[in-house]
Amino acid sequence: MEKVFSEAKKAFMTGNETAAWAALAAGAEVMFGYPITPQNEIMHYWTRMAPKYDRGFLQTEDEISAGFTVCGSVQSGKKAFTATAGPGNVLMQEPFGMAEGMRLPLLAIIQQRGGPSSGTVVYSQQEVTLTTFGGNGEGHRIVYSTATHQEIYDYIIKGFNTAWTYRFPTFILGDGYQAKMREPLELYSPEDKGIKMVEPYPLIGLPGHIGEDREPKHLCNIYSLEEELYEVVMKISAEYEAISPELTEYQERECDDAEIIIVSHGVVSRAADDAVTALRAQGLKVGCFRPITLRPFPAQELKNCIQKSGAKKLLIAESAYGQLFRLVRQEIYGETVPMETLFMPGVGIIDYDIMSKIKSML
Amino acid sequence: MAMLEPVHPLTPKSWYLPSKPHKFCPGCGHGIVLKALGENIDELGIQDKTIFGCDIGCSLLAWNFFACDSTQTHHGRTTPVMVGIKRSRPELITVGYMGDGGGYSIGSQHLLNAAVRNEKVTLILVNNTNYGMTGGQMAPTTLPGQKTETSPYGRDPEQTGYPTKGPEFIAQLTPDSAYVARATVSKYNQLKRFIRNALRNQIEGNGFSFVEVLSTCPTNWRTNAQQTWRFLEDEMEPYFPVGELKSPFGKGDK
Amino acid sequence: MSLIKIALAGEGGQGVQSVAEIIAEAAYEAGKQTIYIPNFGLEQRGGVSIAFIQVSDRRIGAPKFNKADVVIALSERAVGRTAEYSDKNTLFVYDCGFAVPPEDFPKEAKKIIAIPAIDTANNELHPRVFNIIIMGAVIGLTNVVTFEAAKAALEHKLGYKFEKDPKLRELNFKAMEIGKKLGEESLSKEGVC
Ligand SMILES: Cc1ncc(C[n+]2csc(CCOP(=O)(O)OP(=O)(O)O)c2C)c(N)n1
Ligand code: SF4
Numbered sequence: 001m002e003k004v005f006s007e008a009k010k011a012f013m014t015g016n017e018t019a020a021w022a023a024l025a026a027g028a029e030v031m032f033g034y035p036i037t038p039q040n041e042i043m044h045y046w047t048r049m050a051p052k053y054d055r056g057f058l059q060t061e062d063e064i065s066a067g068f069t070v071c072g073s074v075q076s077g078k079k080a081f082t083a084t085a086g087p088g089n090v091l092m093q094e095p096f097g098m099a100e101g102m103r104l105p106l107l108a109i110i111q112q113r114g115g116p117s118s119g120t121v122v123y124s125q126q127e128v129t130l131t132t133f134g135g136n137g138e139g140h141r142i143v144y145s146t147a148t149h150q151e152i153y154d155y156i157i158k159g160f161n162t163a164w165t166y167r168f169p170t171f172i173l174g175d176g177y178q179a180k181m182r183e184p185l186e187l188y189s190p191e192d193k194g195i196k197m198v199e200p201y202p203l204i205g206l207p208g209h210i211g212e213d214r215e216p217k218h219l220c221n222i223y224s225l226e227e228e229l230y231e232v233v234m235k236i237s238a239e240y241e242a243i244s245p246e247l248t249e250y251q252e253r254e255c256d257d258a259e260i261i262i263v264s265h266g267v268v269s270r271a272a273d274d275a276v277t278a279l280r281a282q283g284l285k286v287g288c289f290r291p292i293t294l295r296p297f298p299a300q301e302l303k304n305c306i307q308k309s310g311a312k313k314l315l316i317a318e319s320a321y322g323q324l325f326r327l328v329r330q331e332i333y334g335e336t337v338p339m340e341t342l343f344m345p346g347v348g349i350i351d352y353d354i355m356s357k358i359k360s361m362l
Numbered sequence: 363m364a365m366l367e368p369v370h371p372l373t374p375k376s377w378y379l380p381s382k383p384h385k386f387c388p389g390c391g392h393g394i395v396l397k398a399l400g401e402n403i404d405e406l407g408i409q410d411k412t413i414f415g416c417d418i419g420c421s422l423l424a425w426n427f428f429a430c431d432s433t434q435t436h437h438g439r440t441t442p443v444m445v446g447i448k449r450s451r452p453e454l455i456t457v458g459y460m461g462d463g464g465g466y467s468i469g470s471q472h473l474l475n476a477a478v479r480n481e482k483v484t485l486i487l488v489n490n491t492n493y494g495m496t497g498g499q500m501a502p503t504t505l506p507g508q509k510t511e512t513s514p515y516g517r518d519p520e521q522t523g524y525p526t527k528g529p530e531f532i533a534q535l536t537p538d539s540a541y542v543a544r545a546t547v548s549k550y551n552q553l554k555r556f557i558r559n560a561l562r563n564q565i566e567g568n569g570f571s572f573v574e575v576l577s578t579c580p581t582n583w584r585t586n587a588q589q590t591w592r593f594l595e596d597e598m599e600p601y602f603p604v605g606e607l608k609s610p611f612g613k614g615d616k
Numbered sequence: 617m618s619l620i621k622i623a624l625a626g627e628g629g630q631g632v633q634s635v636a637e638i639i640a641e642a643a644y645e646a647g648k649q650t651i652y653i654p655n656f657g658l659e660q661r662g663g664v665s666i667a668f669i670q671v672s673d674r675r676i677g678a679p680k681f682n683k684a685d686v687v688i689a690l691s692e693r694a695v696g697r698t699a700e701y702s703d704k705n706t707l708f709v710y711d712c713g714f715a716v717p718p719e720d721f722p723k724e725a726k727k728i729i730a731i732p733a734i735d736t737a738n739n740e741l742h743p744r745v746f747n748i749i750i751m752g753a754v755i756g757l758t759n760v761v762t763f764e765a766a767k768a769a770l771e772h773k774l775g776y777k778f779e780k781d782p783k784l785r786e787l788n789f790k791a792m793e794i795g796k797k798l799g800e801e802s803l804s805k806e807g808v809c
């Protein structure tokens with residue numbers, strides 16, 4: 001496949017444009033999608049660029065269809081992806097469930113908007129529960145929550161490799177701010193950074209004569225016996241747990257002696273980071289912890305952080321009403337450190353909000 | 363000599379005045395469709411029992427357009443919400459208002475099955491050949507060669523098929539008690555008559571009633587007033603023939 | 617340079633977003649960290665359009681802010697709509713021509729400044745360059761980018777139009793210069809209306 005960037009290049013663009021370039025650079029072969037704000041421009045850029053790089057696109061009749069066409073495409077061996085938001089993410093839970101059950105290397109970019117229902121088209125972090133544990137399964141998904149345009153670019157490239165290496169559906173969880181704002185970043189071809197892209201391969205439509213060279217391949221997602229399904233789910237769970245340590249990613253800052261640790265993810269972690277800088281300058285012992293992977297969650301790392309610092313309190317800050325909070329609580333079960341919360345569902349959080357909250361906690 | 367009466371612009375009684383001026387772009391056809399609907403609601407005397415349901419799309423901008431009870435639904439889901447209301451309270455007059463994307467794309471299964479079941483609801487679908495609210499992507503009704511945000515090089519029927527002809531397929535699915543028509547905002551009297559028939563058909567309890575209305579979207583077409591009208595009359599109307607395809611009220615008006 | 621936060625607001629069609637884009641582009645080209653968020657969604661029809669810009673030498677945190685260093689309201693309605701972004705450190709700028717109900721003005725501001733941008737555009741230049749005057753005023757008020765960098769960004773954005781009609785280039789650059797002066801003067805004087 002043709003190299004998209006002959007050399008690394010600085011750019012100033014929106015997160016949606018960044019996402020389209022990243023998919024192109026990662027060698028994505030086809031996008032299936034349905035319009036929804038704030039994700040639209042990923043499709044707009046992709047449809048302009050795709051024919052020039054011999055990549056495909058189809059606007060389907062809805063998100064259910066977009067998700068299932070991606071399922072079909074990856075089964076046939078193509079590096080396919082989709083992008084959506086809000087109610088579109090709700091509809092895609094059905095195909096995402098198929099990808100979970102059948103271990104399909106599907107990649108979806110989610111630009112969270114306000115909910116419930118049609119909510120707003122602006123911004124939120126209210127699709128955390130849906131993206132990590134949506135559907136009628138066990139949350140066997142890999143979810144990267146990005147905070148900058150550089151990360152959108154880097155993690156889309158990485159996400160395709162994760163999906164095709166481990167064969168779990170993989171999500172890049174952004175939001176309306178990241179989608180629409182412009183910010184500087186560096187664009188590059190993965191090979192120039194020493195990243196080897198994993199080649200896609202077919203799961204059906206395999207080479208060779210059936211009966212002579214190979215047996216027919218029958219992909220399966222429904223089982224007649226309870227025990228059969230049990231075996232499958234237990235096997236998937238075991239594999240997911242086995243790979244989790246190598247997949248989890250996080251960032252922490254100033255936690256060694258922190259009395260309060262701010263836990264946040266995605267774009268809110270930028271505000272947390274600024275709040276730490278400002279509060280430290282005022283002599284307050286505050287640190288921050290940011291899960292980059294929400295699934296699998298860096299639980300051990302957060303526990304270590306709490307233990308080494310002897311933190312007196314955690315502050316969970318999110319643009320949702322407790323979705324990250326629930327995740328954190330379940331993941332660090334057994335820790336007794338008190339937790340306080342800053343819930344601002346559907347609105348942005350700035351350093352000032354976090355600092356005021358911290359001061360009220362002292 | 364008699365005093366001159368002050369002149370008020372003619373506003374249907376069923377319009378909700380605090381929501382005026384409305385929020386559609388200048389030159390948008392939605393306002394014309396809603397005017398025709400409002401006048402019919404007045405003339406049929408059904409303001410108090412009309413439930414107006416709007417889809418997510420520019421139709422949404424009409425959520426408080428009428429002084430009638432109304433509900434917003436989800437993109438594509440207005441049809442089943444209207445069916446739910448009508449089946450539960452048959453005395454109400456349910457009017458679903460949607461775009462071509464909402465009706466023919468994401469909500470097509472609902473439209474098809476409601477038509478097959480001959481649900482006694484009235485649906486008005488505004489065909490502006492694109493997804494207006496989300497910034498002008500391709501719709502099922504986008505004309506061959508027409509450029510949109512997701513068909514930047516023009517719609518290629520080899521790749522994406524030909525425009526959906528909604529009334530034609532709905533007419534095939536429904537029994538004779540259904541009402542199916544296509545109107546255009548360029549022929550106001552006919553538009554108003556078709557919407558009236560679609561309401562009457564529900565009031566009389568006959569069956570499914572559906573009107574597609576060819577409409578304008580200068581914002582996403584990126585057209586001036588003259589080009590807008592030309593696109594409607596010279597491109598859309600020849601492709602999507604206007605007329606009644608099925609009517610329990612005698613011979614269809616072509 | 618430490619962080620500068622700017623909120624620009626006006627009616628759809630006034631070119632608020634283009635001005636914001638040019639300023640952000642100029643700052644980026646000058647090697648600054650820059651974030652620009654357009655507002656979006658339903659507001660594109662019938663509402664006030666707002667652009668949020670942040671420029672800094674260092675990495676910028678949250679993309680959103682509550683209080684701006686400079687707020688510029690390009691329409692009467694925009695004054696009331698943006699008052700909330702003003703506090704005691706904010707320069708709040710609007711046009712002398714606006715009839716603004718007193719209660720619409722911000723409760724707190726470092727300085728509330730009226731400039732004759734509309735009048736200057738209509739009488740001295742061309743109504744179409746009103747937004748470019750405003751852009752000049754932003755530069756005059758904040759030095760967020762140099763005049764040269766703004767010129768280059770303007771050229772980058774409108775160059776294709778300038779090629780067809782070089783007079784347009786002159787007109788735009790002049791508008792920016794006048795705007796810059798209005799901005800600078802308004803800092804020292806008690807308003808320039
Ligand atoms: C499940 C879901 N998917 C996508 C959207 C985004 N969306 C909102 S309106 C719209 C299209 C509107 O087009 P149309 O129905 O033709 O109405 P118009 O705006 O043109 O009148 C879309 C895709 C949504 N709200 N919900
Ligand atoms: S975008 Fe198009 S359909 Fe929507 S209000 Fe504007 S002109 Fe009308």
Ligand SMILES: [Mg+2]
Nearest residue numbers: 461462492494
């Ligand atoms: Mg439409």
